[in-house]
Amino acid sequence: MSNPLLVAVAEMLRRPGSHRELSIEVDVEGLATFDAAVHGPVCLRLHLESALGGVEVTGSLSAGWRGSCRRCLAPIEQSVQEDLREVFSSAPSGDEVYPIKGGEADLTPMVRDCLVLALPIAPLCSEDCAGPAPDAYPMNPLAPPAEDRPKDPRWAALDALRTGQ
Ligand SMILES: [Zn+2]
Known part of the structure; x- marks a missing residue:
């Protein structure tokens, strides 16, 4: 199967504009950062336009990702959408330009660069996630410490038997 990110642009380069x-x-x-990993397909909607010796790529990228909440470790599944504006050139100069080799523009590095920047650095399940603070926010707020727990009246009879009353 051919790589969909390998785009033939030789014909476009022959006709600038x-x-x-x-x-x-x-x-x-x-593709993953420390806190999030790309999940599912990456979708690209691109407009390519040729100039002298190069192709300008504009459009958008969207992708789903999975990670864990930085505070409470709850699993998170979300998506990102990013705008793209990049230049591919048969004579690239500097880091800002991606190369065209053999009449083909390989969009892979552009997609990876964009995703690495788009993935969250410290994802949260929600902006006001309280996190694992056991004193203020017990893991199970319905279970207070044993000594404070009100006795279930159904156990009263059993207690009576135990103490021989
Ligand atoms: Zn959380």
């Missing part, structure tokens, strides 16, 4: 729309859905294997 030509453009092309691309809609790509692709699985990006194993």
Whole structure:
């Protein structure tokens, strides 16, 4: 199967000012930051336009991710959407430009760079997540410490038997 992120642009480069729309859905294997991992397909809606010696790529990227709440470790599943504006060139100079090799623009590094920036650094299950603070927020607020627990009246009879009353 051909790589959908490998886009033939030789024809476009021959005709500066030509453009092309691309809609790509692709699985990006194993892309994760410390707190979140891409989950499911990455969707790209792109507009390519050629200039002299290069192609400008604009559009958007969306992807789902999974992670854990930084405070309470609850699993989180959310998605991100990012705008893209990048330049691919057959004579790239500097880090800001992606290369065109053999008439093909490989969108993979652009997608990875974008996702790494888009994934949350410290995801929270909700903005006001209280986190694991056992004193203020017991893991099970319905279970107070044993000594404070009111006696279930159903045990009263058993207690009576135990104490021989
Ligand atoms: Zn949380």
